[in-house]
Amino acid sequence: MQDKYIVSPAPHFHDKTTTKNVMWNVVLALIPALIFAVYYWGIKSLLLTLLGAVSAMVTEALIQKLRKVPITVSDGSAFLTGMLLAYNINAGAPWWIPVLGAAFAIAIGKQVFGGLGNNPVNPALLGRAFLMASWPTIMTAGWAKPKGGILSGITDPNVIAVNLQSLSPKAYDLVTGATPLKVAQTLRDSSFVSSLSANAGQGVEVANRIFTNLTDLSALKNLFWGNIGGCLGEVSVFAILLGAAYLLYKNIIEWRIPLFYIGTVFVLSFFLAPLKGSGFSPLLPFFHIFSGGLMLGAFFMATDYTTTPITKSGRIIFAIGCGILTVVIRLYGGYPEGVCYSILFMNVLTPLIDKFTMPKAFGRVKK
Amino acid sequence: MRLKTFPGGVHPPDEKKYSASMPITEAPIPQKVAIHLSQHIGSPSKPIVAVGDEVLTGQKIAEATGFVSLCQHSSISGKVTAIDRYPNATGSSSLAIQITGDGADKWIELVDEQNFMDLPLEEMKKRIGDAGICGMGGAGFPTLVKLSPPADKPIDTVILNGVECEPYLTSDHRLMLEKGEEILQGLKLIMKILSAKKGMIGIEANKPDAIEKMRLLTKNEPNIEVVTLKLRYPQGAEKQLIYAATKRKVPAGGLPLEIGVVVQNVGTAFAIYEAIRYKKPLIQRIITVTGSPVVKPQNLLARIGTPFSELVDFCGGTKEEIGKAICGGPMMGFALPSLAATMGKGSGGLVLLDKETARLNEEGNCLRCARCVDVCPLNLVPCMIVSAVKYDNQKLAVSSGLNDCMKCGACAYVCPAQIRLVQYIDNGKIRYAEAKK
Secondary structure, X not given: OOOOOOOOOOOOOOOOOOHHHHHHHHHHHHXXXXXXXXXXXXXXXXXXXXXXXXXXXXXXXXXXXXXXXXXXXXXXXHHHHHHHHHOOOEOOOOOHHXXXXXXXHHHOOOHHHOOOOOOOXXXXXXXXXXXXXXXXXXXXXXOOOOOOOOOOOOOOHHHHHHHHHHHOHHHHHHHHHOOHHHHHHHHOOHHHHHHOOOOHHHHHHHHHHHHHHHOOHHHHHHHHHOOOOOEHHHOOHHHHHHHHHHHHHOOOOOOHHHHHHHHXXXXXXXXXXXXXXXXXXXXXXXXXXXXXXXXXXXXXXXXXXXXXXXXXXXXXXXXXXXXXXXXXXXXXXXXXXXXXXXXXXXHHHHHHHHHHOOOOOOOOOXX | OOOEOOOOOEOOOOOHHHOOOOOEEEOOOOOEEEEEOOOOXXXXXXXXXXXXXXXXXXXXXXXXXXXXXXXXXXXXXXXXXXXXXXXXXXXXXXXXEEEEEOOOOOEOOOOOOOOHHHOOHHHXXXXXXXXXXXXXXXXXXXXXXXXXXXXXXXXXXXXXXXXXXXXXXXXXXXXXXXXXXXXXXXXXXXXXXXOOOEEEEEEEOOOHHHHHHHHHHOOOOOOEEEEEEOOOEOOOOXXXXXXXXXXXXXXXXXXXXXXXXXXXXXXXXXXXXXXXXXXXXXOEEEEEEEOOOEOOOEEEEEEOOOEXXXXXXXXXXXXXXXXXXEEOOOOOOXXXXXXXXXXXXXXXXXXXXXXXXHOOOOOOOOOOOOHHHHHOOOOOOHHHHHHHHHOOOHHHXXXXXXXXXXXXXXXXHHOOOXXXXXXXXXXXXXXXXXXXX
């Protein structure tokens, strides 16, 4: 008997899922958002995304060559990081922004720690934080106007065109020049509100009016379909949900983190978000979960395998932590948006959460 | 109604289509057999024959060497030609008694006890011990040990394991269909020996015909229940089966008898019946020879000690190149370097995989995706055990569940990075067992 067969330890069967198809499936799930971004902000969205992805892959290949380890760019993880990084910048940004951001994300966020699976925080978000710290003006201004809409997403012509322009030019600039979350944040600033008009009482009234329009049904519709200003990946809740549904269906991401993250933001913003004097609005929590990077963050960033807890209860704690931090930063912090820093912060806590949520083995009794 | 199951687990393709409808066929009596002295858990048997001795079919040729041990019998009649190392069913080699047959298949004298149910319990147990029966589901734990619980641990429930959750295998399935009555007698004998009040037969939902058959047979048995279990691997693992059927949890590191349960494979129950009624030693069993390269996959009644190559030849040989030969199922079975090895008492299947299925994938970095954590039926953290073993952190390895792991392979099955978790865990078990000494 000369036959020599392959000998290896059990199991001899393997599920079809591989690292490679997980990564490329996530890339696929991000495509709807890209299509929406191109539709609203033009072909430049696609170029910026590709620049980010290519820069990430080149950086990864170069470093792996320097480290003399196998080059694994074909696994799609670098492409995904570059793509996610690009989704965190706006369509008005110059070409070198995604290139530098993605290179930083891969080099400092991932490869210095040993590459795939070893990074303590989400590399794409670290790259974004790096860009925010280095070029804050580029990252927070110069938003590209969506095709056929205005940045804040307010559609009531009465508010914008006629009344505001004549009533308060400053308010008009705000509504047409910033993203919905930035508008909401600015309106919370009492010195800004009082400067809206010579008459203090009228200033508050204008602020309340804008706020109401910002969070009404038609504005929410814009947030959902994407007729607003924002980062590439924040374009449309619908597009993100489409991709997320695919990932959930494919069992690539797990429902716990997105549900508890978004759920926490929803509940907290219901109680904490109302503007002084504007009263409770049942639509307000929807404004908070639909706007900014929350959907992208909750489905695509906070579900990153490497930087989130491995235990089921740990994932829930992680997600609730992200939700609380996001709301706190949005409502009380210096930035209009808090998704990025919340996730980064919780990433760092992940090993600790894992440690305290280790499951008890089957049949083991607590001592 | 929701089917009973356990938490965690995976759902590999069951691949039973090859052989599920093939009736049990008797394989030709081999020219030569090699009966291994260690086919079971416990100390190896001691030969009581010498080279040149003539032996009959069913004659005892090796003795048990302790309580947790087993005796062995010749499975053909002929002459002992060697007692030497021989390839075995775990992919390595071990001492075996080789017998060349005389072609006559002369048996030792058997009996046919009509009132076997009324035999004294001690006699029943003696016959089980003399027949050399061990668990036939794969692990091979000497059956007599399981049937001798300490007096302070009363057993109230006996569960027969007809789950057969390993992909490809259909030997237990066919046995239930064709020998259901005998299996039921076996179960009653076990219940009698243990004075257990309740009997259960656990069968996975993908064998509706076997479930129906056993239900029909137990219609008038108020204390025997047939439990349909959800299709999920490893449903047939002892602790998982007990939990699914009774909701009782075997304490970690403990035995089922501590919670009043004994589990036996359906094949073992059949062997017990034959041993007690006919004094027939365990010299043959059902083995599924299957896989896409096999020309005619079948369920064979074959003699212990038959070389696997002969079984494959009897099934018409192979029609494509073999990538891997597995004794047992693809989840927990052993890869064989060649088909020269001979089947043992625990060999429920010989699965041949084609080159493509057998291909080994390159191992990547752990993504911390936690799929292994989600599927572990024992609620362990496999990826943590593996990295602890890699970096030689014994304390973390043990606290993450190194010693609890039963090596079912569900974690390695789902790992997207293709990390061979079971291999690392096994290494850890061996390394730290040595460290303790």
